[in-house]
Amino acid sequence: MEFDIVIIGGGIIGSSAAHFLARNPRASHIAVIEPDPSYARASTPQGAGGVRQLFSRPENVAMSQFSLRFYRDFAAEVSSPAFRPEIGFRQQGYLFVVDEGGAATLEENFRLQTSMGVRAELLSVAELRNRFPSLGVEDVALGCHSPHDGWIDPYAALQGFKQSARQNSVAYVHGRVVSLETRDRLVTTALLDDGREISAGVFLNTAGPWAHEVAAMVGADLPVRPMCRVQHYWRCAEEIEQLPLVKDESGMFFRPEGNGFAGGCPSFDVEPGFCEDFDCGSFANYFEDVVWPLIAARLPKFENVKLERTWGGHYAQNLFDGNMIIGAFVPDIDNFYTACGFSGHGVMHAPAVGRALCELAIDGGYQTLDLSALGIERVRQGEPYAEIGIK
Numbered sequence: 001m002e003f004d005i006v007i008i009g010g011g012i013i014g015s016s017a018a019h020f021l022a023r024n025p026r027a028s029h030i031a032v033i034e035p036d037p038s039y040a041r042a043s044t045p046q047g048a049g050g051v052r053q054l055f056s057r058p059e060n061v062a063m064s065q066f067s068l069r070f071y072r073d074f075a076a077e078v079s080s081p082a083f084r085p086e087i088g089f090r091q092q093g094y095l096f097v098v099d100e101g102g103a104a105t106l107e108e109n110f111r112l113q114t115s116m117g118v119r120a121e122l123l124s125v126a127e128l129r130n131r132f133p134s135l136g137v138e139d140v141a142l143g144c145h146s147p148h149d150g151w152i153d154p155y156a157a158l159q160g161f162k163q164s165a166r167q168n169s170v171a172y173v174h175g176r177v178v179s180l181e182t183r184d185r186l187v188t189t190a191l192l193d194d195g196r197e198i199s200a201g202v203f204l205n206t207a208g209p210w211a212h213e214v215a216a217m218v219g220a221d222l223p224v225r226p227m228c229r230v231q232h233y234w235r236c237a238e239e240i241e242q243l244p245l246v247k248d249e250s251g252m253f254f255r256p257e258g259n260g261f262a263g264g265c266p267s268f269d270v271e272p273g274f275c276e277d278f279d280c281g282s283f284a285n286y287f288e289d290v291v292w293p294l295i296a297a298r299l300p301k302f303e304n305v306k307l308e309r310t311w312g313g314h315y316a317q318n319l320f321d322g323n324m325i326i327g328a329f330v331p332d333i334d335n336f337y338t339a340c341g342f343s344g345h346g347v348m349h350a351p352a353v354g355r356a357l358c359e360l361a362i363d364g365g366y367q368t369l370d371l372s373a374l375g376i377e378r379v380r381q382g383e384p385y386a387e388i389g390i391k
Contacts, residue, residue, distance in 0.1 A: 001031070001173070001196065001197070001198045001199070002029075002198075002199045002200070003029045003030060003031040003171070003198065003199070003200045004027065004028055004029040004030065004200060004201050004202065005021060005027060005029070005030045005031070005200055005201065005202045005203075005204070005361050006030075006031050006032075006033060006190060006198055006200040006202070006203050006204070007030070007031070007032045007033065007203075007204045007206055008033050008177050008190065008203065008204065008205050008206065008207050008214055009032075009033070009034065009205070009206040009207035009208055009210070009211070009214075010032040010033070010034030010037075010162065010172060010206075011034075011039070011042050011043060011044045011158065011206065011208050011346075012044040012154065012157060012158040012161060012346060012347055012350045013206040013208070013339050013340075013342075013346055013350055013353055013354065013357075014032055014034070014204070014206035014207075015032065015158055015161035015162045015165060015354075016161045016350040016351055016353065016354025016355075016357075017204060017206060017339075017353070017354040017357040017358060017361075018030060018032050018161065018162070018165035018170045018354075019078060019161045019164045019165045019168075019354060020354045020355050020357070020358035021165075021170070021357075021358045021361060021362075022164070022165045022168035022169065022170045023164075023168060024358055024362060026362050027358070027361070027362055028169075030165070030169075030170045030171070031170070031171045031172075031173050031198060031200070032165070032170060032171070032172050032173065033173045033175055033176075033177055033190065033192070033198065034172060034173070034174065034175075035174070035175060035176035035193075037172070037174055039155070039158070042158075042208070042313075043208050043209060043313050043314050043315065043316060043346065044154050044155060044157075044158045044346070044347060045154060045155040045158070045313075046154075046229075046231070046311060046312065046313025046314075047154040047313065047344075047346070047347045048151065048154075048231060048245075048253070048255070048262065048263075048347075049151040049152045049153060049154045049157075049347055050094070050149075050150075050151045050245055050253075050255070050347075050348060051064060051067055051068055051071055051149060051150055051151060051152060051347070051348040052064060052094040052146060052149040052150075052245070052348065053065055053068065053113060053118045053120070053146055053148075053149055054094055054096055054109065054113060054118075054120065054144060054146055054149070054390070055109070055113070055387060056105075056108075056109045056112065056387050056388040056389055057323065057373075057385065057387060058112065058116060059369070059370075059371055059373055059374055060323070060345070060349070060387070061112065061113055061116050061118065062116065062352070062369055063348075063349045063352035063353065063369065063371075064149075064348055064349065064352075065116070065117070065118070066351060066352040066355070066369070067348055067349055067350065067351045067352050068148065068149065068150075070351035070352075071087065071089050071152050071157070071351065072089060072091070074087050074089065074152075074157065074160060075087075078160045078161060078163075078164035079164075080164065080167045082167060083163050083167070085156060085157075085159065085160035085163065086156065087152045087153050087156040087157045087160060088152060088153040088156060089150060089151075089152050090150045090151055090152075091147075091148055091149070091150040092150050092151070092242070092243075092244050092245070092255075092256070093145060093146060093147040093148070093149055093150065093244030093245070094145070094146045094149040094150075094244050094245045094247065095132070095143055095144070095145050095146075095243075095244045095245070095246045095247070096143060096144045096247055096248070096389075096390050097128070097135075097137070097140045097142070097143045097246070097247075097248050097298075098140070098141060098142055098143075098248065098249055098389075098390070099139050099140060099141050099249065100141040102141070102142075102249050102389060102390075103141045103142040105388055105389040106122070106142055106144050106389060106390075107122065107142070108388075109144075109388065109389050110122055110144050113146075118146060119146065119147065119148050120144055120145065120146040120147075121144070121145050121147075122142060122143070122144055123142070123143040123144070123145055124142065124143075125137050125140055125141065125142075127143075128140065128143050131145075132241060132243060133241065134238075134240045134241055134243075134299055134300075134301055135243075135246070135298065135299055136297055136298050136299055136300050139297075140248075145244065146244075147244070149244075149245070150245075151245060151255060152347070154347045157347065157350070161350070161354070173192075173196075173198065175192035175193060175194055175196060176192060176193040177190045177191070177192060177193075177214060177217070178191055178192065178193050178217075179191045179217055180203070180214075180217040180218050182218060182333060185332055185333055185334045185335075186201075186333065186334060186335045187200075187203045187218065187333060187335055187336045190203070201335060202335045202336075202337070202361045203335060203336045203337075204336075204337050204338070204339070204357055204361060205329075205336065205337070205338040205339075205340065206338070206339055206340065206357070207340070208314075208316040208340065208346070209224070209225070209226035209227075209274070209314045209315070209316045209317075210226075211224050211316060211338060211340035211341070212224045212225060212340075215329065215330075215338065218330050218333060218336065219330075220329055220330045222325060222329065222338065222340060222341065222376075223318060223319045223320040223325075223341070223379060224316050224317065224318055224319070224325065224340045224341040225272035225273070225316075225317055225319055226272060226273060226274045226314040226315070226316065226317070227270070227272055227314060227315040227316075227317035227343075228267065228270050228273070228274075228275040228283070228312060228314060229264070229266060229267065229312065229313055229314065229315050229344070230264055230267065230283050230286060230310055230311070230312045231262060231263065231264040231310070231311055231312075231313075232262065232263065232264050232287050232291060232307060232309065232310050233257060233260055233261070233262050233307075233308050233309040233310075234260055234261055234302075234305040234306060234307045234308060235259060235260040235261075235305065235306045235308060236260065236261065236301055236302055236304065236305045236306075237304055237306075238301035238304060240299070240301055242256070243255070243256055246298065246299070247390055248298060248390070249390060250265060250294055251265050251266045251268070251391070252264070252265040252291070252294040252295060252298065253265070254295055254298075254299075260308065261302075261305075263291070263295065264287075264291055265290060265291050265294055266344075267283070267286065267290070272317065272319065274314060275312060275314070283310075283312065286310075287307055287310060292305070315342075315343055315344045316340055316341055316342055316343070316346065317341065317343050317344075318340075318341030318342075318343050320341075320378075320379050320384060321378070321384035321385055321386040322343045322386050322387060322391060323341070323343070323374055323385055323386060323387065324339060324340065324341050324342045324343070324345070324346075324349070324353070324374055325338060325339075325340055325341045325374065325375070325376055325379065326338065326339045326340075326353065326356060326357075326371050326374050326375060327360060327371070327372070327374075327375040327376065328360075328375075328376070329375075329376040337357060337360045337361065339353045339356070339357055343391075344391075352369060355368060355369075356368075356369065356371055373385055
């Protein structure tokens with residue numbers, strides 16, 4: 001099979017790129033190779049779906065600004081006469097809270113965010129108590145509230161991007177890439193596990209937690225590995241005011257979900273790798289031992305909760321600095337680009353990254369938002385570009 005552009009990995013990043021490419025008149029004959037059309041092991045469906053502008057790096061702020069606008073108008077952006085997706089976008093806000101040690105960083109990040117047009121506000125402890133009376137603030141020095149941020153249904157967004165791409169003639173190929181052939185500074189062919197060969201002029205590596213395996217097929221090393229993460233859904237019998245997504249320096253977060261709450265806390269002690277069973281091993285009693293004490297400290301009414309569901313998935317974790325890697329990543333290959341290592345931020349940045357990948361594939365460079373600072377060169381030079389403050 002021959003195509004102009006081949007995308008390896010059809011999760012939300014790959015499918016967003018397919019959507020933007022399919023709607024660009026300069027692109028044609030596009031294929032997405034996806035080994036798991038059910039997305040049973042994919043990262044996207046297991047995500048929290050948060051979309052926020054509270055970052056310390058301007059590129060991440062700007063990507064979220066574009067994504068918020070895109071998700072707010074998602075149906076209009078991706079719909080066609082044949083379908084009109086609904087992603088459950090709730091613009092209910094984000095709230096970061098920090099102790100005295102984190103206050104200066106929160107204020108510095110706030111100045112960057114507001115200078116870029118983010119509508120956010122710093123809240124004192126007294127203001128937090130008045131605005132969100134159920135919140136526990138005994139250890140809090142300062143909060144930052146961004147009322148226009150929110151969350152979506154990640155799986156619905158993935159399907160929306162995918163259906164948009166397919167409606168515009170993108171081919172979704174069921175298969176796993178097992179090797180890549182190169183010639184004269186170009187990737188020429190992807191060999192699938194069933195023996196099929198797919199050739200193209202441009203290749204994109206958007207394989208998420210498997211991105212490093214794809215990169216290794218051309219002798220490259222991406223510092224991206226799967227990292228196990230669990231989330232939980234619980235109900236609380238107490239009456240609680242309407243809350244935004246709340247996050248603190250421990251990594252703990254929670255947000256309203258239906259008649260209850262969804263949230264969790266990253267398990268930083270777990271070694272990189274795929275987890276097959278999230279009910280045992282490192283995650284046995286994880287909610288009771290780790291998450292429950294944190295959420296109850298942050299919101300005392302959570303002392304009395306009923307855990308109803310726990311599920312797990314995998315971050316595509318950038319072990320170098322936690323920020324994504326995008327762009328060309330193999331020194332001697334000119335037609336191979338990646339977007340990977342989102343470390344939990346893939347859903348919120350997918351629209352902006354899909355647009356950027358479209359520009360790289362067609363123009364060979366960024367046309368709207370310059371993401372050069374997030375390229376592989378910082379890894380090669382040993383110069384991390386990490387988020388500062390709450391990740």
